[in-house]
Amino acid sequence: MRLPEKFENTMRSLLGEESAAFFATYSQPRTSGLRLNGLKIGLEEYEARFRPSGEGAFGGLERLQRIPWAQGGVYTDEQDRPGKHLHYYLGLYYVQEPSAMLPAELLDVRPGHRVLDLCAAPGGKSTQLAAKLQGRGLLVTNDNAAERTKALAKNVERAGTTNALVTNEEPAALAAAFGGFFDRVLVDAPCSGEGMFRKDEDMIREWEKHSVERCSLMQKDILREAAKLVAPGGKLLYSTCTFSPAENEASIARFLSENPEFKVVPVQAPAEWGLAPGRPDWLAVEERFGLDEERIASLAGTVRVWPHRARGEGHYAALLVRRSEGEAAEPAAVRKAGEEWEFPLLIGQPGAGKKPLKSSPGGKRTPGRGEPPRGKTPSKSASAADEDPREKLLAFARETLPGWRPEGMLRARGEQLYLQPDALPELGRLNWVRPGLLLGSATKHRFEPSQALAMGLRMEEASRSLRLRSGEDEALKYMKGETLQPEPDRIVGPDGEPAAGRGWTLVCIDGFPAGWGRWDGTILKNELLPGWRWI
Numbered sequence: 001m002r003l004p005e006k007f008e009n010t011m012r013s014l015l016g017e018e019s020a021a022f023f024a025t026y027s028q029p030r031t032s033g034l035r036l037n038g039l040k041i042g043l044e045e046y047e048a049r050f051r052p053s054g055e056g057a058f059g060g061l062e063r064l065q066r067i068p069w070a071q072g073g074v075y076t077d078e079q080d081r082p083g084k085h086l087h088y089y090l091g092l093y094y095v096q097e098p099s100a101m102l103p104a105e106l107l108d109v110r111p112g113h114r115v116l117d118l119c120a121a122p123g124g125k126s127t128q129l130a131a132k133l134q135g136r137g138l139l140v141t142n143d144n145a146a147e148r149t150k151a152l153a154k155n156v157e158r159a160g161t162t163n164a165l166v167t168n169e170e171p172a173a174l175a176a177a178f179g180g181f182f183d184r185v186l187v188d189a190p191c192s193g194e195g196m197f198r199k200d201e202d203m204i205r206e207w208e209k210h211s212v213e214r215c216s217l218m219q220k221d222i223l224r225e226a227a228k229l230v231a232p233g234g235k236l237l238y239s240t241c242t243f244s245p246a247e248n249e250a251s252i253a254r255f256l257s258e259n260p261e262f263k264v265v266p267v268q269a270p271a272e273w274g275l276a277p278g279r280p281d282w283l284a285v286e287e288r289f290g291l292d293e294e295r296i297a298s299l300a301g302t303v304r305v306w307p308h309r310a311r312g313e314g315h316y317a318a319l320l321v322r323r324s325e326g327e328a329a330e331p332a333a334v335r336k337a338g339e340e341w342e343f344p345l346l347i348g349q350p351g352a353g354k355k356p357l358k359s360s361p362g363g364k365r366t367p368g369r370g371e372p373p374r375g376k377t378p379s380k381s382a383s384a385a386d387e388d389p390r391e392k393l394l395a396f397a398r399e400t401l402p403g404w405r406p407e408g409m410l411r412a413r414g415e416q417l418y419l420q421p422d423a424l425p426e427l428g429r430l431n432w433v434r435p436g437l438l439l440g441s442a443t444k445h446r447f448e449p450s451q452a453l454a455m456g457l458r459m460e461e462a463s464r465s466l467r468l469r470s471g472e473d474e475a476l477k478y479m480k481g482e483t484l485q486p487e488p489d490r491i492v493g494p495d496g497e498p499a500a501g502r503g504w505t506l507v508c509i510d511g512f513p514a515g516w517g518r519w520d521g522t523i524l525k526n527e528l529l530p531g532w533r534w535i
């Protein structure tokens with residue numbers, strides 16, 4: 001591999017004697033890995049279920065090597081092709097470079113947190129954060145590149161995330177809308193990508209285009225806005241996949257000088273992980289931004305992943321906390337989750353003039369939180385019910401998803417219905433890619449469930465499911481978009497016994513939802529959208 005001369009010279013002067021070991025890694029294979037999706041399955045369960053039959057996506061336990069810093073993370077080999085396996089399409093894991101799993105682990109996300117992933121596409125770290133949340137709290141996942149948010153939304157949906165909103169915004173717009181709302185903010189910044197040369201040689205050409213100086217200016221702008229989004233007492237994790245001190249320690253030094261209410265939280269990691277401390281001693285005088293010695297020294301509490309010291313590509317991570325004293329704990333106008341499951345319906349985008357759909361006369365008690373949605377309001381006229389997208393969803397849910405227990409607010413955008421996590425502030429206009437979990441479309445005559453809804457369900461929640469195994473031809477046929485003709489007794493209910501009725505049926509493979517089909521008693525029409533098929 002031919003490295004840029006300027007890069008080589010810089011690294012040689014920074015690393016001194018260590019540079020020989022560093023450069024030697026460029027003639028060694030790159031590291032690769034995957035991370036089991038904790039929203040669906042853990043590593044132990046995956047191994048126990050799929051290793052004996054040889055149906056798993058990667059080598060068996062005898063050569064299984066865990067990525068020490070990542071829950072559910074394992075190293076993969078060249079011969080493993082996990083991105084081609086059906087389990088990848090089912091969202092059971094995400095294929096991710098091992099070092100890239102570190103930032104989300106360090107951010108200390110717990111269920112119920114409000115989390116923002118500011119530079120998120122294609123969504124590797126967002127799916128990891130979603131797994132940490134376990135469906136509780138809120139994940140706002142954003143990227144300013146519109147094209148890249150398509151993959152982001154799809155990856156978040158494939159992972160079965162039910163509490164995420166996807167935006168396509170500049171950080172300043174989010175800061176204006178949310179203010180200091182988030183308990184956790186991840187800034188996985190655009191960078192010169194020096195740490196990825198071994199993974200992707202295109203990065204070398206990119207490096208010449210996106211200079212270190214240009215990236216460092218972008219990081220400055222992003223971090224300035226990110227600071228405003230962190231709630232008092234909240235944490236911010238900044239990461240890059242580059243080695244240059246100008247994009248790492250210097251970016252954080254500037255951030256600390258502009259935001260005295262933040263400080264570095266030293267990363268505590270076992271020695272065997274092979275992480276190395278940040279290098280404040282590599283900063284030029286002008287890169288210290290006038291910080292006192294103590295603040296400069298605190299940069300040693302940030303971490304570097306060096307490929308000659310740890311088993312991963314190059315990375316940098318800095319964990320920061322915002323002081324909590326003397327500031328409001330809550331942003332203004334936060335809508336609290338109610339005691340009751342009200343299934344309120346809002347029309348339009350969040351913040352775009354919320355207009356609750358007229359409630360029906362008759363004052364029927366709404367089902368309690370956790371209860372399934374109920375029947376139509378008797379006094380509602382047929383035409384009003386026809387127009388009410390919520391009624392169409394409820395009719396679908398009663399028939400198809402009797403075990404479904406959604407939480408949140410319902411939001412209509414055109415024909416599309418979204419489920420939005422409760423805890424949202426009143427927002428200004430934002431460019432939403434997904435203002436919540438896309439449940440489906442309420443068309444003129446009925447409700448059509450989305451792929452995202454299917455991916456976030458559990459098999460037992462559906463009144464009808466077709467349960468296939470990944471080794472079966474039928475499973476591949478389904479994933480390729482073909483019509484199936486299963487034996488009628490293979491269409492089963494939540495208890496696994498043959499199910500009555502026809503219509504929307506959840507197709508599951510190895511116990512995990514793959515998508516929808518429509519069962520007419522003989523044929524299962526395949527409703528898997530082309531973009532979700534196995535190729």
Ligand SMILES: C[S@@+](CC[C@H](N)C(=O)[O-])C[C@H]1O[C@@H](n2cnc3c(N)ncnc32)[C@H](O)[C@@H]1O
Nearest residue numbers: 119120121122123124125143144145188189190
């Ligand atoms: C390193 S990548 C993110 C990778 C992602 N976190 C993951 O784990 O899959 C950096 C991302 O930042 C985005 N980006 C660049 N400038 C941005 C900005 N001003 N605001 C938000 N995102 C930005 C890029 O489009 C790119 O997708």
